[in-house]
Amino acid sequence: MKLKIRSMKKAQVITFDFSTSLIVFILFMAVFIGIFILSQAAEKKQEFELEYVFANLENNLRFSPNPGIDFFSDYRVDKAKLTTFVSLIGAGSIDDYVIGTVGNAHGIGLNPSGYSTCLYFTDNNGSRININGITALGYLNKRGASCEDVFSTSTDPCEEYENALAIFKPVLFDENDVYNNRIIQMNLVICKK
């Protein structure tokens, strides 16, 4: 009788131990899977929004209060207007134009303070096109340097950022001269803080 009670007690302890470990295991698994699914969804959302940065840039340039800087429209980059834009921006930030909203434009709803962006144009020989001495527009806040300076060091521009995104678009580089007009690559590097 005593032996029976002892073995039943033992069985109870084992059952309790097993149930506890199972519950803890299920809880841990649920937390891990939940966090994984959430992170995937967040990444997808971010990509979806950033898909429209070229359209956002085009829109911002059109509605900007500064006249004559709408250099990009309908897969065409107007060199004369791009030169005006480069003179206006210099080594400063272009985050408002790419991620945010300028003037009365409808933006993609992202806060430019969360991103740093660089814009450059790759020529048919693979080199970056030089406009008024600048080959890469934009400013990387976290690194405290212009895109031009960071690019010249050949390091990853988004080195100190959480995420990096590289987008390109084939565009006609319109120099208003059939001998120099050519289809080139317009590049955007977006670093997420």
Next chain:
Amino acid sequence: MKHRRKMMGKKGYMFTVDVTIAIILLVIGIAFLFYNFKSSKTVYFTEQLAEDIIGVLAYTNTRDLCIDPGIGASEGCACPNYPNLSRIVCNENLKDADTNLLSVLSEVIERGLVDSSAVKDSVKEIFASKNIIDEKRFGFAILYLTRVAPTALELYNTECYLNPAIC
């Protein structure tokens, strides 16, 4: 007493194995989470690329790249930076030469004005040879569909895909 000691030892051994496995699982889990959140990775967009290839062809006019389109090369027509495109645009049989590149390509294919290699060479010249799309990183094919043709006509396919040995 001896038996009890032996049993306790066995129990202790089992608990140690249990704790070791639990710690290993915990470390794997934390490492997985850390990797998922902390790794700085570069994401490349390719979804939009097909639309962009068609888009730039649709928005670029023949006069942007060529001199006097629609007349023969001997009469002065030329595409200074795109000799292969000249084979298509400098054709006196074109009904509409003063239009965008996509329309001109469609016309020469539909009416059989040039051989298929001219279209293929032109696409290669515009996008692959001039560093617009790196064929080693992005494979792409251009297919042409008509209402009458039973299958899609392949205008261009990445050379790396056709002949992987060259890449």
